[in-house]
Amino acid sequence: xxxxxxxxxxxxxxxxxxxxxxxxxxxxxxxxxxxxxxxxxxxxxxxxxxxxxxxxxxxxxxxxxxxxxxxxxxxxxxxxxxxxxxxxxxxxxxxxxxxxxxxxxxxxxxxxxxxxxxxxxxxxxxxxxxxxxxxxxxxxxxxxxxxxxxxxxxxxxxxxxxxxxxxxxxxxxxxxxxxxxxxxxxxxxxxxxxxxxxxxxxxxxxxxxxxxxxxxxxxxxxxxxxxxxxxxxxxxxxxxxxxxxxxxxxxxxxxxxxxxxxxxxxxxxxxxxxxxxxxxxxxxxxxxxxxxxxxxxxxxxxxxxxxxxxxxxxxxxxxxxxxxxxxxxxxxxxxxxxxxxxxxxxxxxxxxxxxxxxxxxxxxxxxxxxxxxxxxxxxxxxxxxxxxxxxxxxxxxxxxxxxxxxxxxxxxxxxxxxxxxxxxxxxxxxxxxxxxxxxxxxxxxxxxxxxxxxxxxxxxxxxxxxxx
Amino acid sequence: xxxxxxxxxxxxxxxxxxxxxxxxxxxxxxxxxxxxxxxxxxxxxxxxxxxxxxxxxxxxxxxxxxxxxxxxxxxxxxxxxxxxxxxxxxxxxxxxxxxxxxxxxxxxxxxxxxxxxxxxxxxxxxxxxxxxxxxxxxxxxxxxxxxxxxxxxxxxxxxxxxxxxxxxxxxxxxxxxxxxxxxxxxxxx
Numbered sequence: 001x002x003x004x005x006x007x008x009x010x011x012x013x014x015x016x017x018x019x020x021x022x023x024x025x026x027x028x029x030x031x032x033x034x035x036x037x038x039x040x041x042x043x044x045x046x047x048x049x050x051x052x053x054x055x056x057x058x059x060x061x062x063x064x065x066x067x068x069x070x071x072x073x074x075x076x077x078x079x080x081x082x083x084x085x086x087x088x089x090x091x092x093x094x095x096x097x098x099x100x101x102x103x104x105x106x107x108x109x110x111x112x113x114x115x116x117x118x119x120x121x122x123x124x125x126x127x128x129x130x131x132x133x134x135x136x137x138x139x140x141x142x143x144x145x146x147x148x149x150x151x152x153x154x155x156x157x158x159x160x161x162x163x164x165x166x167x168x169x170x171x172x173x174x175x176x177x178x179x180x181x182x183x184x185x186x187x188x189x190x191x192x193x194x195x196x197x198x199x200x201x202x203x204x205x206x207x208x209x210x211x212x213x214x215x216x217x218x219x220x221x222x223x224x225x226x227x228x229x230x231x232x233x234x235x236x237x238x239x240x241x242x243x244x245x246x247x248x249x250x251x252x253x254x255x256x257x258x259x260x261x262x263x264x265x266x267x268x269x270x271x272x273x274x275x276x277x278x279x280x281x282x283x284x285x286x287x288x289x290x291x292x293x294x295x296x297x298x299x300x301x302x303x304x305x306x307x308x309x310x311x312x313x314x315x316x317x318x319x320x321x322x323x324x325x326x327x328x329x330x331x332x333x334x335x336x337x338x339x340x341x342x343x344x345x346x347x348x349x350x351x352x353x354x355x356x357x358x359x360x361x362x363x364x365x366x367x368x369x370x371x372x373x374x375x376x377x378x379x380x381x382x383x384x385x386x387x388x389x390x391x392x393x394x395x396x397x398x399x400x401x402x403x404x405x406x407x408x409x410x411x412x413x414x415x416x417x418x419x420x421x422x423x424x425x426x427x428x429x430x431x432x433x434x435x436x437x438x439x440x441x442x443x444x445x446x447x448x449x450x451x452x453x454x455x456x457x458x459x460x461x462x463x464x465x466x467x468x
Numbered sequence: 469x470x471x472x473x474x475x476x477x478x479x480x481x482x483x484x485x486x487x488x489x490x491x492x493x494x495x496x497x498x499x500x501x502x503x504x505x506x507x508x509x510x511x512x513x514x515x516x517x518x519x520x521x522x523x524x525x526x527x528x529x530x531x532x533x534x535x536x537x538x539x540x541x542x543x544x545x546x547x548x549x550x551x552x553x554x555x556x557x558x559x560x561x562x563x564x565x566x567x568x569x570x571x572x573x574x575x576x577x578x579x580x581x582x583x584x585x586x587x588x589x590x591x592x593x594x595x596x597x598x599x600x601x602x603x604x605x606x607x608x609x610x611x612x613x614x615x616x617x618x619x620x621x622x623x624x625x626x627x628x629x630x631x632x633x634x635x636x637x638x639x640x641x642x643x644x645x646x647x648x649x650x651x652x653x654x655x656x657x
Contacts, residue, residue: 053612053619063621065541127539131580160477167475176477177484184485184492192496198575200500200507202583207496215488251487256495261585264551266570268503274495337553341587412587415558419590424617 018099020090022372024106024155028086029365031114032079033451039074040444042067047437050430061125069136070124076134076212077145078117080353083361084220085113085152088175090368091227092156095172097165101158109151116144134209135189142190149186153179170243174223177251181215199267207258213352214254221320221357222246222289224364225313229293232309232367238295246288253281260331263340272333279331286324293317308383312363315391319355323348338413343426344405351398354440359390362447369451373458378450386446393439396432404429503572510573510646519568523646525577526639533639536632538580540623547584548593548643560594560644567594568649589620594644597655604637 048055049064056062093100100106119141123129129136137145156179160172189208193201230237237243256278259271297304297314304311326348329335339345370377377383404426411422500506510523526534537543550560550570560567570593575581599607606613608627611620626632645655 049621050619053621057621058624060540060625063540063623065544065621068541068544127541129538129541131538131543131582133585157477157481168477168480173480173484176481180481180485181488184488188492188496193580196500197577197579198506198581199572201579202575202581203499204496205581207492248487251484252491255488255491258495262549262583264553264556265549265583266572266575268499268506268572271495271499271503278491341547341585345586412559413553413555415555419559420615420617423589423619 018093018097020093020099021103022090023103024100024110025086025089025368026372027107027110028082028089028113029369030451030455031110031117032082032086032361033365033448035074035078035082035117037444037448039071039078040441042071042074044434044437044441046071047430047434051427051434060127066125066127069129070121072134073120073124073136074117076217076353077120080217080358080361081220082113082117083365084217084224084357085109087224087361087364087368088156088220090364090372091171091223092159092175095165095169095227096159096163098159098162101155101162105151105155109148109155112144112148112151116141116148119144132189132193132205132208134212135193135205137190145186145190149179149182153183169226170237170240170247171223171227173247174219174226177247178216178219178223181211181219181251181255185211185215202262203259203267203271206261207255210258210261211255213349214250214257217353217357218254219250221316221360224360225289225293225317225320228309228360228364228367229296229313229317232307232313232363233297233300233303235296235300235303238292238298242288242292246285246292249281249288250285253278253285257282257331260336263331263333263336276331276333279328282324282328286321290317290321306380308380308387309363309367311384311387312359312366312390315387316356316359316363319351319359319394320357323352323356326351338409339405340409342405342408342412343401343429344409347398347401347405350394350401354390355394355398362386362390365447365451369454373455375454375458378453378457382446382450386443386450389439389443389446393436393441393443396436396439400429400432400436506572507576508573509576510571519647519649521646521648523574523576526642529635529638530642531639532632533635533637536626536636537582537639540626543582543584545584545586545588545620546590546592547587548582548591549584550591550593550644556591560591562594562598562650563654565650567644568647570644574644574646589618592640592643594649596641596643596645597650600656601637603656604640605633608633608636 045056045062046064046067049057049067060066089100089106116137120137123138123141124136128138130138135142156175160168160176185208188204189212193204193208196204226237226243229235257275259267259275260279263272263276293314294317304314330339330344330348366377366383408422408426411417411425412419510521512518512520512522514520548570550556550567552569557566557569575583603614605627607615608623610622611618626636641656
């Protein structure tokens with residue numbers, strides 16, 4: 001345990017340690033931050049369409065049904081996964097004490113990833129949509145994603161295979177888990193589905209959708225949290241053993257729960273029950289991670305006051321706890337009968353992907369950009385502003401959608417209320433959601449400006465040495 | 469074993485895949501083998517066993533309409549499942565008759581499946597035969613002309629394209645019709 005903590009604390013500061021080029025990490029992270037802004041505009045537009053349904057309504061390419069998949073895919077793959085991959089390219093060589101296995105292969109991966117995202121923008125606007133949630137991209141792009149993922153995997157595993165430090169820190173496990181599980185999860189959701197129909201196909205689709213979050217964004221997000229919380233706070237991790245329990249229980253329990261997306265629906269009752277049982281067991285991997293990270297912070301909370309990355313990270317951990325408490329609760333049949341299919345669900349999904357995992361990625365970006373470019377962050381005050389804009393917008397968004405969704409679910413369960421009245425009732429909720437979106441978008445603008453300005457600063461100004 | 473895997477990357481990777489595969493295979497490959505109704509089209513001629521009827525494959529025109537439904541992302545806001553909830557059977561019902569719940573055997577010809585996850589507009593699993601062609605034309609042009617307060621986007625490029633309009637209406641009129649659940653058979657065309 002002590003050995004581990006030393007590893008993460010001193011990985012890159014050791015004299016004579018490998019000099020990292022970080023070209024790949026820079027490419028991935030900067031393009032991700034730019035997509036964050038572009039897709040943020042789409043997010044605002046679709047939020048506005050709930051309030052003003054006629055807005056941009058007569059142009060097919062700008063209709064809700066075309067922009068929503070662009071928002072979801074753009075945020076998931078253009079921003080979050082690209083940022084996660086970039087940060088992985090940063091932390092894996094440092095945790096292994098060697099250079100990245102191949103910087104050339106890494107840059108090629110980053111370029112291919114950008115080709116995929118631009119291809120996705122074109123095809124989704126054109127309506128070339130496969131009709132599966134999270135797997136909307138047409139087949140040629142799916143194939144490119146697989147190629148890019150193999151390139152990514154070779155590079156990361158190659159680095160780990162040539163590592164100098166024998167013991168693997170928990171972030172490395174989560175990274176390896178992400179690469180391996182994603183391979184199977186992605187193939188199931190995008191290729192195995194082709195050979196099935198109806199409920200069978202839906203079951204594979206939900207296995208993918210659920211595990212896109214549970215076995216892609218969760219493990220890579222936790223790899224970041226486990227790396228950056230001790231780094232940014234300069235605190236050793238509380239327990240190596242606890243992180244082991246969290247990892248193996250995640251590996252085992254998560255994949256069973258896909259069918260909870262079809263509770264009460266046309267799918268076998270026994271499969272629904274299995275998915276409920278395993279959804280409840282997810283409390284185990286989640287609480288062991290959250291406890292570990294909270295215990296790490298014990299006595300050190302004042303450090304979050306003027307350490308913006310740490311602030312993002314620990315808020316992300318709180319959102320992670322909340323979203324992962326909601327998940328098992330929704331899977332109970334009685335709760336599901338109220339919240340399923342309502343606006344509660346986007347409230348829940350945004351807290352996971354934005355509140356938890358994007359917060360981790362933002363924190364990582366704010367931490368690594370000054371170090372990679374060897375210059376101070378352009379403005380700590382601006383970073384603090386972006387934190388509070390995300391926080392106010394995020395909480396406004398989550399809380400109003402939960403309240404609205406619950407209310408909507410109760411109305412649906414009273415069939416004497418006509419459906420259209422349940423739509424009209426939600427208008428105030430959607431107005432608040434739109435304005436919360438404006439806050440979050442302002443947060444993105446401040447974040448992007450800060451990152452770009454830091455990079456620009458590094459081109460001109462005196463190098464200001466940071467701790468590694 | 470787990471302790472050792474902390475140092476040994478190959479052992480670690482192998483274990484991580486095995487752990488994942490147990491649940492992965494048991495929840496994806498096994499269920500359709502156990503539950504045959506997932507793959508067998510609905511057919512019932514015995515009224516004591518519930519509504520009678522037979523699931524027919526989609527016609528070419530209906531498939532074309534279905535492709536438009538997929539292209540425009542209708543499935544982001546409309547689910548296609550009458551769940552085992554009393555309120556769902558009432559809401560999917562029509563003129564005082566409750567709808568039967570959706571069963572796996574009604575969706576055997578569906579690819580991509582369109583069960584949906586979000587119900588911003590009403591569920592469409594039993595919409596077939598509820599509204600006539602003229603209603604759909606007006607509704608696609610501007611939903612608010614027929615349903616004040618609706619937030620569905622207008623679809624003039626479908627309503628004004630005779631081929632596309634005919635196709636999507638053919639598809640919508642087919643939805644949920646495998647089961648003959650309307651005693652008077654009072655379906656609109």
